[in-house]
Amino acid sequence: MAKARMDLSAFVGKLLEEQDGDVLREGIRVLSQALMETEVAGLIGAERHERSGERTGYRNGSRLRTWDTRMGTIELAIPKVRPGTYFPSLLQPRRRAEHALLAVVQEAYVHGVSTRKVDDLVRALGVDGISKSEVSRICGELDVTVAAFRTRPLTGEHRYLWVDATYHKVRVDGRVISQATVVAVGVTSDGDRQVLGVDVGPSEDRAFWTAFLRSLVKRGLKGVRLVISDAHEGLKQAISAVLAGTSWQRCRVHFMRNLLATVPHGAREAIAAIVRTIFVQPDHASALTQLRKIAEGLRSRFPRAAALLEEAAEDILAYRHLPLEHQRQLHSTDAIDKVYFAAVAARCGESRLGATPAGCGVQ
Numbered sequence: 126m127a128k129a130r131m132d133l134s135a136f137v138g139k140l141l142e143e144q145d146g147d148v149l150r151e152g153i154r155v156l157s158q159a160l161m162e163t164e165v166a167g168l169i170g171a172e173r174h175e176r177s178g179e180r181t182g183y184r185n186g187s188r189l190r191t192w193d194t195r196m197g198t199i200e201l202a203i204p205k206v207r208p209g210t211y212f213p214s215l216l217q218p219r220r221r222a223e224h225a226l227l228a229v230v231q232e233a234y235v236h237g238v239s240t241r242k243v244d245d246l247v248r249a250l251g252v253d254g255i256s257k258s259e260v261s262r263i264c265g266e267l268d269v270t271v272a273a274f275r276t277r278p279l280t281g282e283h284r285y286l287w288v289d290a291t292y293h294k295v296r297v298d299g300r301v302i303s304q305a306t307v308v309a310v311g312v313t314s315d316g317d318r319q320v321l322g323v324d325v326g327p328s329e330d331r332a333f334w335t336a337f338l339r340s341l342v343k344r345g346l347k348g349v350r351l352v353i354s355d356a357h358e359g360l361k362q363a364i365s366a367v368l369a370g371t372s373w374q375r376c377r378v379h380f381m382r383n384l385l386a387t388v389p390h391g392a393r394e395a396i397a398a399i400v401r402t403i404f405v406q407p408d409h410a411s412a413l414t415q416l417r418k419i420a421e422g423l424r425s426r427f428p429r430a431a432a433l434l435e436e437a438a439e440d441i442l443a444y445r446h447l448p449l450e451h452q453r454q455l456h457s458t459d460a461i462d463k464v465y466f467a468a469v470a471a472r473c474g475e476s477r478l479g480a481t482p483a484g485c486g487v488q
Contacts, residue, residue, distance in 0.1 A: 154199045157192075161213045165204045168211055182206050192216060231264055275323055279341065282348025283311030283321065285451070286368075288338075289354060289376075289458045290329050305329050307337055311346070321346065334363035342367060351447060353458055355379040356440070375440035377404070378457045387429040396423070396430065404456070409445035413438060 166172045169182035187202040204211060233243050290307040297304070307329070309322045322341050326333040334357075352364050353374040364373055384400065385393045399419055406412035416438050424431040444455040 150194075150197050150199055153194065154201065157199070157201055157213070157215060160215060161201070161204055161211075164214060165206060165211055168209075169206055182208055190216075231267055276344070279311075279321060279345035282314050283319075283346060284314070284348055284350050285312045285353065285455060286310070286321075286346075286349050286351070286371075287353045287458050288334075288360065288364075290357075295325075302327075305333070307334070309337070309341055311349075314348075329357055329359055331359035331362045334360045335366060338363050338367040351443065351455060353444075353455060355458065356383070356437075372443045372446070373440060374443040374455060375437055376457045377441055378459065380437060380441050384430055384433055387433060388427050392427070396427070400434070403442075409442055412442050412445055416442070 162173070165184065169184070170179040171177040173184065183206065185205040185207040187204050190201050190203050192199045192201055201213075203213060230243055287310045288307065290305045292303050292305055294301055295304050296302075305326050305328060307324050307326070308320060311319055311321045313319060322337065322344075324333075324337050324340075326337075349368055349371045351372045351374055352368060353376060354360055354364070355376045356379065361373065364371070381397065381400065385397060388396055399422075403412050403416045403419065406415050416434060420431040420434045423434070441456075444452050447455060
């Protein structure tokens with residue numbers, strides 16, 4: 126009897142790997158019912174209608190239960206016994222036998238598919254459907270994984286650190302509000318980029334950034350030589366307070382936007398081309414010399430642009446003091462866009478950190 130149960134279980138599993146539709150669903154249902162009958166016979170010590178001195182219980186009807194599989198939804202009649210209870214081994218643990226189906230639901234949710242649209246997706250896969258509460262329950266299992274990732278110890282040194290934020294619409298206490306998702310990406314001594322930390326807060330103020338950076342240090346962040354970020358005042362103050370002794374590189378992309386906003390629209394393309402000549406100089410000294418020449422040339426017509434350029438000179442050229450082979454990657458926060466925002470939190474990553482997504486549009 127044990128051998129038959131083993132063979133039936135293996136056969137059901139094999140059918141689940143096949144690709145046909147209705148025929149396979151019916152085959153899985155029939156074999157699953159046979160497997161359950163075999164298990165019940167072993168549990169109570171007797172086959173159906175069999176008289177046996179080894180009997181320890183009796184069948185007591187059945188209850189209907191749907192089973193969502195990759196082949197679609199299958200309706201099973203699960204036998205009931207008395208005394209005691211019976212639950213089929215092929216369904217244990219409940220709702221987790223089909224990891225592929227759960228993975229589809231979780232992946233869709235992380236990438237911003239709403240709970241209602243997840244139901245449409247599941248139906249397209251041949252399953253009868255899934256409720257919003259069930260989607261939330263399934264995706265709630267991600268919380269443990271995300272929490273472990275966010276609080277893991279940081280080992281080794283991270284020489285370069287990019288920090289940035291984006292804003293998402295999230296639902297908090299029934300209201301849709303804008304909140305900041307902040308992220309830190311570091312480079313290991315082997316040259317590998319890693320997402321070191323992620324957090325969500327109401328705004329990018331100094332207190333929030335300070336708490337975020339301190340949490341990284343507490344988890345083991347060390348060896349930072351250069352921090353790359355935009356010129357948000359609260360972030361700059363937090364970097365100075367928490368990561369004292371490190372250099373700060375102002376993101377060149379953000380700086381160019383700030384600079385061009387000070388000149389008329391018609392002159393922006395020409396000025397952008399002129400300013401870019403600063404960054405193609407062979408070393409820090411020549412770049413600084415070129416910057417001063419350009420600032421002097423702009424002063425008569427665009428005094429605000431000239432002042433901003435001179436004020437930010439050391440901040441936008443800090444990366445030029447580092448090894449030449451590293452410089453191309455260190456002048457802006459593009460590394461975060463590639464590593465994190467385009468992959469991990471481009472759509473609703475913050476929802477797994479304590480808020481509920483509400484459209485998840487990047488601001």
